[in-house]
Amino acid sequence: MTRITSVALRRVLDSRGNPTVEADVLTESGGFGRAAAPSGASTGEYEAIELPPTEAIAAARRHAVPRLVDEVHAGNQREVDATLRAADGSENFSEIGANSAVAISMAAAKAGADVLGAPLYQHLGGAFRGDNFPTPLGNVIGGGEHAKEATNIQEFLAAPVGAPSVSEAVFANAKVHARASEILDERDVPAAKGDEGAWAPPVSDADAFEIMGEAVSDVEDELGFEIGFGLDIAASEMFEDGVYHYGDETKTTDEQIDYVAEMVDEYDLVYVEDPLDENDYEGFAELTERVGDRTLICGDDLFVTNVDRLQDGIDVGAANSILIKPNQIGTLTDAFDAVELASRNGMDAVISHRSGETEDATIAHLAVATDAPFIKTGTVQGERTAKLNELIRIADDAV
Template identity: 40%
Template sequence: MSLMIQIVDVHARQILDSRGNPTVEVEVTAQTETTGKKITARESVPSGASTGRFEAIELRDGSERYFGLGVEKVVEHVNTKIKDALVGKNVLEQRELDRILVELDGTDNKGNLGANAILGVSLACAKTAAKALEMPLYRYLGGAGAYRLPVPMMNVINGGVHAKNSLDFQEFMIMPVGAKTFSEGLRMGAEVYHFLRQILNEDGLSTAVGDEGGFAPDFHQLRDVFTYLKKAVEKAGYEVGKDVVFSMDAAASELYDEETGYYIFPGESREADKDAGKGEGEHSAKDYCKDSVKRTAEEMICLYEDLVKEFPIVSIEDGLYEDDWDGWKELTKRLGDKVQLVGDDLFVTNPKRIKCGIDLGVANAVLIKVNQIGTVTEALEAIEKAKCAGYRNVISHRSGETEDSFIADLAVAVNAGQIKTGAPCRAERTSKYNQLLRIEEELGEQAAYLF
């Protein structure tokens, strides 16, 4: 007979995320059958700024409160329909609980109850179960085989929709691959980050930070980003390409114009105008696509090829538009054996889209964001499908985060080997890094750190 730890309450509330926008927090309380002891755990839901069109739907109120971004309807869904469906169920049966949630919603994109409602409950159930069994969350999710600490992909320079600067590509990251342990890698990344701040300050460039804690300077050329990263690594006393390598998230779907089929670079266009002596307002909205710097898919691939030749870039995320399967096939053909090509908007943590990519031979890694799919079970299925095909998994935060550290445990649970959770700055980012430090300490000599 299986152990029964019965759910006795499910409660949600509206809280604020790292951008000051509302999000949902869920508490699940369960009671042990033998002792009557009650256990409660709490989880909160992140939110993205750069979102793929195929992601599960995040519901918002749309009223005047919080500029329409409130989640009171989502809270109500949790506190009524979802609570009624789950009270009395066994909190240890994660797959069954998630099945109930998906069927209760009844849509393909979780647009009825909202992915933010469903995910908050799914995460909280997993954490309550782990707590009830007095197990670390990573051990509950991953079993005895969970041992690998992830290499952090630290977003130290922000652009795109994460910052109001001239950088069109969204994220530029450092990866401390030469470290022997996670704690050493974290230290290396933090040191490079602070030296980067120092170098930017010395050159009169902005050290204001973007959504994910990275700096948001205005650079005239894309290559300036990697040149400054190289300087910071060297100033920190590390070897570029050996101790620390680079990665980037192009977030190309944010740049793609479906009407023309071009990738539009507004920031690069503004810098070109400045160099030509034009004023800030000389690009009208109507002439935007006509006058802006723009590239075809072929030109984008050539750009990446040049960057990879010039700098130690080991990973490129969302290099092309999320529905350009032919372009992705060409990109993979030309760069797939040289660098990690990560699908985020392309795959949206969806097992069906991942299978499509595998069948077409597109990309070679999957970005895992639990709020893109909506339940713990589906996220684990996506991870397993990628693994079975030889694709790497990168566990990722969102730009609108909370201090919750679930993804740190998830990264270790599935031995992902890589985690994206921002710069070593701001509590909603460092909470994940700090949890990984605790896990590494707990694992002791069992812990492994390798790229």
């Protein structure tokens, strides 16, 4: 029933206006799935390879499509993804591109769900999923690689940990985003938006901490449930010549660890992603040892959704949380395996968007399917709200 009868690939626009790969998968009984690859700006050194879309599409048509059509069942996700890996033949999808691979992997999953008449999260996660929802981490203020002339820290993220429902959590983050804009106005700070729709004001990181703290506590008072905040420091982007660069100032690794630990306590941070360079397992372990009992230390560029790198991290206690980005590794199977290895080891998975996105909402289903405690997918802006609104629909049994 779910035998694949065609795979079509095309270039479409992403939210930065760059081309990306979209895949359509059809099955013999008429099942249909469509998905598009996202794209990062602050990419990790160990991510699977994103090829220029035209090349990725040509290579996937030559190597992967003939092995999938008439041969593989869209309902069997492991078989689809193993076929993509075999067709590629490299460790990191450098032949067909992780962008072609992830688009086909996600489109096949949707086609499989379509044939079964089940929501995607249920096809991927099983009958007992759909009652738990992730807390959305919403990017409110940011800079780094996502906006020029703004904060050094890439993302200041609202975290409505006390929200009674996913819908209330989503609206809380939008309120924090709006409140941050008012506070910037009161301070006469003009603010454009960065790639993910966060405010990108020309303020210091210290000011951004203050503004975030105020915005979050105002909205917390208004709504009556706990809202914290967290960071994606994206520290690999700051690390050069053995030190972390904050504009004209630098911090050694020890100073960086002290600084992050101080911020965790001063602002009760609930989440800190990539506080140190992507090669510094030891620094991650030291910080996790110091503050891991009261906050999440999350590896994004550190782990790149890769089970081998995650296992290395588990062996040394490098983090207590992992960011999951399907395009960082190339298939849904790999992403699932990373979530499972993490949760077997008591780590929290955070399913994540990329800074370059499309309307594709697969990650909302992935978060529910894997029972992930968090999802990071922006606060406002169409390509972000596509995922947030899908979460609301899943909770409302409307998918």
